[in-house]
Amino acid sequence: MxxxxxxxxxxxxxxxxxxxxxxxxxxxxxxxxxxxxxxxxxxxxxxxxxxxxxxxxxxxxxxxxxxxxxxxxxxxxxxxxxxxxxxxxxxxxxxxxxxxxxxxxxxxxxxxxxxxxxxxxxxxxxxxxxxxxxxxxxxxxxxxxxxxxxxxxxxxxxxxxxxxxxxxxxxxxxxxNKSRIINRGLPVVKASRNRQVGIQKKKDFIQIETLKALDNHNVDSLEILKKELKERGISFKYSVNKKEQVAVSFQYKGLAVKGSQISLKGGLIKNQLLANNEASKELKSKQELLGLIRDAETRIIKSVNQIRKQYNLGKTPEIIAVFKENEIFYKEDGNLEYQNLTLEAEFIKHILEEFDEKLEKAKIKHQTKIREFELLQSTEFKKGFLGVLNKEQKEFNTTLKEEKEQTKRPLLEVGLESVYYRNEVIDNIYEIYHEEKEKKVIRYFGYSVDDSLDLSKKEVLRVAIKKRFTLNSIKNDLEKSKYKTNVITDSENTKIGIKHVKKRSFNL
CATH class of the missing domain: 3.30.930.30 (BirA Bifunctional Protein; domain 2)
Known part of the structure; x- marks a missing residue:
């Protein structure tokens, strides 16, 4: 089929x-x-x-x-x-x-x-x-x-x-599909079985704590996994050969076991760390993108406000130059570019069209007021007969004089308000920001866990608070192992190694 x-x-x-x-x-x-x-x-x-x-x-x-x-x-x-x-x-x-x-x-x-x-x-x-x-x-x-x-x-x-x-x-x-045959092709992490209760308890602890550590997407290298397990009292050793094959072993309270003895082979751990690394990169990329959008918003608001002020003065500014002054590139297609970020900015076009429309209306209104002002100023006083004014002429001249003195030359009033256009920018950028923020980051899981393995099981043991690691702190961690070729960075290997996987999506 x-x-x-x-x-x-x-x-x-x-x-x-x-x-x-x-x-x-x-x-x-x-x-x-x-x-x-x-x-x-x-x-x-x-x-x-x-x-x-x-x-x-x-x-x-x-x-x-x-x-x-x-x-x-x-x-x-x-x-x-x-x-x-x-x-x-x-x-x-x-x-x-x-x-x-x-x-x-x-x-x-x-x-x-x-x-x-x-x-x-x-x-x-x-x-x-x-x-x-x-x-x-x-x-x-x-x-x-x-x-x-x-x-x-x-x-x-x-x-x-x-x-x-x-x-x-x-x-x-x-x-x-409720009848689906799940986890086909995935390695299954099973609970180990031992006659000696003490050994079984220690194996369970190593197995469970390792799985919990791998469940954290920030654990994306062998060195970070080693540090995480050390905080849980588990010694973790690994080696990587020239073919990038990983061998692992654990030690806890006097018990030393190979990864294969607790269903945690080096290949399984390697693939999960690679998957975590991919997820970490995607998260970092997403965070950088959201940061750019936030930074761009401030610059766009500043640009629109500068443009608004010019329109209020009756001027049509050089739009491209104003945006460029704030490190934003206004493209011919109407989009905005900031660093490596491109924003669909149809709303900017609408704002500018509204600015143009209001400026034109204000100019027409202003011209009408100018004509009225000039007509008033050009109106002559009554002279009367042989210089003698009657009562009505005197009242007319008095009123006209007051109006001329009190009436100032009309100024152009466009009336573009800052708050309205600032909010319009914020609303549109928020929509773009929210759309990017809602995009899921997928993390793949290259193994399944047998139902008999109780991941909630805890040993009476004080576990140190987990230390947070950043991508910068783990750049060269894998170089410390035995071979020079043991840095796990090949994204293609990730795709091959976890071809059949479970996956989980999460947001920032």
């Missing part, structure tokens, strides 16, 4: 095109992979560099999105004997379920025939309308979509029990 994969969104269109077309550094695999372009939508070249440029031209309409490349893979088992025509229909239906619209998104579908037929789908997340195609929960959505389309097309649905979520015909949405 078809299996859908959603690869994490990326930033290089040409890089993905190069891979799925087996060009460039992959040209030697052409005969094996036999890539075949099946569908193309609003892309015309067959060269990966030219394709990258075509995709990028549209993606540049929304530079705020740093990862506009969506990559889906749909796999078909040869043994299922699904016709090529049905395979193509299935892929198109998958794209439709994932929100890809033919009239709004560029895409390229390439078929590979090595091992089993599978289709790579390259999609531009930036639509022609400038909006971004969601990449949230793509793995959940593509799995549900496969389940739904299998049922619609009458295909065998034997992978139903392996999916976390399946299609619910009643609600026309996904539902949790």
């Amino acid at each position: 078809p299996i859908g994969e959603a690869i994490k969104s990326g930033g290089s269109f040409s890089g993905l095109s190069e891979y799925i077309l087996a060009q460039g550094i992959y040209k030697g695999d052409n005969e094996i992979k036999k890539p075949e372009i099946i569908f193309r939508n609003h892309v015309y070249s067959s060269n990966y560099l030219e394709l990258g440029a075509e995709f990028r031209e549209v993606a540049n309409d929304n530079r705020r999105v740093t990862k506009p490349v969506m990559h889906l893979v749909v796999n078909f088992a040869t043994s299922d004997n699904i016709s090529i025509e049905n395979q193509k229909k299935f892929v198109l239906k998958i794209m439709d379920e994932m929100g890809v619209k033919e009239n709004n998104h560029q895409f390229l579908v390439v078929k590979h025939n090595d091992k089993h037929p599978h289709y790579h789908v390259q999609i531009n997340r930036i639509g022609f309308d400038g909006k971004t195609l969601s990449d949230r929960n793509t793995k959940l959505r593509i799995g549900t979509a496969c389940d739904k389309i299998e049922k619609e097309m009458g295909l065998d649905n034997y992978l139903h029990t392996t999916r976390a979520f399946v299609y619910d015909e009643v609600t026309n949405s996904h539902k949790k």
Whole structure:
């Protein structure tokens, strides 16, 4: 049965095109992979560099999105004997379920025939309308979509029990698969069994405290794990060979055990630390982004206030120059750039349009008042007959004199208030900030825990308060081990090592 994969969104269109077309550094695999372009939508070249440029031209309409490349893979088992025509229909239906619209998104579908037929789908997340195609929960959505389309097309649905979520015909949405066979392929951490009660108690403590330490995303290196366990009274030793294979052992109250003796092999610990490291990096990146948004807000408010003051003086300022003075770049497309942050700033355009409108209205009103003022000043006093004024003429002249003396030349009053426009900026920036803040950071777990292992179990022992570690404090920790090559930094190894994993999402 078809299996859908959603690869994490990326930033290089040409890089993905190069891979799925087996060009460039992959040209030697052409005969094996036999890539075949099946569908193309609003892309015309067959060269990966030219394709990258075509995709990028549209993606540049929304530079705020740093990862506009969506990559889906749909796999078909040869043994299922699904016709090529049905395979193509299935892929198109998958794209439709994932929100890809033919009239709004560029895409390229390439078929590979090595091992089993599978289709790579390259999609531009930036639509022609400038909006971004969601990449949230793509793995959940593509799995549900496969389940739904299998049922619609009458295909065998034997992978139903392996999916976390399946299609619910009643609600026309996904539902949790209660009959799912969970944790398939994951190493299971089981409770050890010993005849001697004292030894069992010590093993349980080592095992449980290590799992608790690994559950903290800040524990993302072997050295930090060593420090964490030391605070719990556990001595932790490790070594890393030239192939980056990790061996671990523990010692607690006179008992020394290898990691394999308590279901905590070095490979399992390595993979979890790598997963924690990835989560820490994502959190740090998210924190930096939120900090930039907060800093940009202050600068935008200051810029808008300076512009407002110029408008109140009846002047139309150089908008770009004012923003630049505050280190904000106001682009032709209306977006704002601050350092490496791009903000969609349609609200700035609206504010400026309102400034222009109010200035024009104020000028018209001011011109009317000027004419009235000049008419008053040009009004002549009554002279009377042979210089003799009657009572009415005297009263007229007295009133006219008072009005001329009391009436000052009208000033231009635009009346743009600071608070209103400041709040408008704050409201819009808060919306952007809140949207970024709500994005989940996913942490993967490369193991499952057997139900017989009671993680709440505690030994009567004083455990020191956990020390907080920052990313800066652990940069070179792994270099202290026996081999020079024992620094665990390879993110690709992370993806391979925890291919089948549990995951947990969390906010800042």
